Amino acid sequence: MVQDPNPNHAAFAEMPATALIRSKSDHLVSLASMPALFETLARRPAGQAVPVASNVxxxxxxxxxxxxxxxxxxxxxxxxxxxxxxxxxxxxEIEEGEVVRYRCHVGHTYSAEIRALH
Ligand SMILES: [Zn+2]
Structure with missing residues (x-):
């Protein structure tokens, strides 16, 4: 689920716009529509378990x-x-497609733009 990056719906349009570029979304909704959609999706039966990649x-x-x-x-x-x-x-240095980020063995994580992620 990604927030509609339309400036009429998103105060900070860059974040959802980047999410749309870098990942596949099943739902593109306004912020106001998200709670109802979360509730609808949470009530659906869970699908098949998906194995988690070892690096994740x-x-x-x-x-x-x-x-x-x-x-x-x-x-x-x-x-x-x-x-x-x-x-x-x-x-x-960890590359995931066009995204490069950095992680130490303790767990601190940074983007290539040197903004703390965690
Ligand atoms: Zn560290």
């Missing part, structure tokens, strides 16, 4: 307080020359 599962573990080993981090990205602004550890 690994990053979720790090983001929820786990730590990544150097070898495991090498599996999701490549070591960069950048140090984490928070813990000063090595940052791994």
């Amino acid at each position: 599962e690994y990053e979720l573990n790090i983001a929820s307080g786990g730590r990544g080993s150097m070898n495991e981090m090498d599996g999701i990205g490549r070591r960069s020359v950048l140090a984490c602004p928070d813990c000063h550890g090595v940052m791994w």
Whole structure:
């Protein structure tokens, strides 16, 4: 579900516009329509379970307080020359299509524009 990026519906149109470019959405709705659609979708029976990609599962573990080993981090990205602004550890560069982001083994994450994601 993505908010309609029309300036009449979105105060910050760039965010939903970027979501539309970078991902496939099933629903494009105004902010005012989202609660009703969430309720409708939540009442539908769940579909088949979808296996989670190992790199996503690994990053979720790090983001929820786990730590990544150097070898495991090498599996999701490549070591960069950048140090984490928070813990000063090595940052791994992770490419996902046109999006590049950085993550340290502690879990701090940054976009290429150096804005904290978590
Ligand atoms: Zn860090």
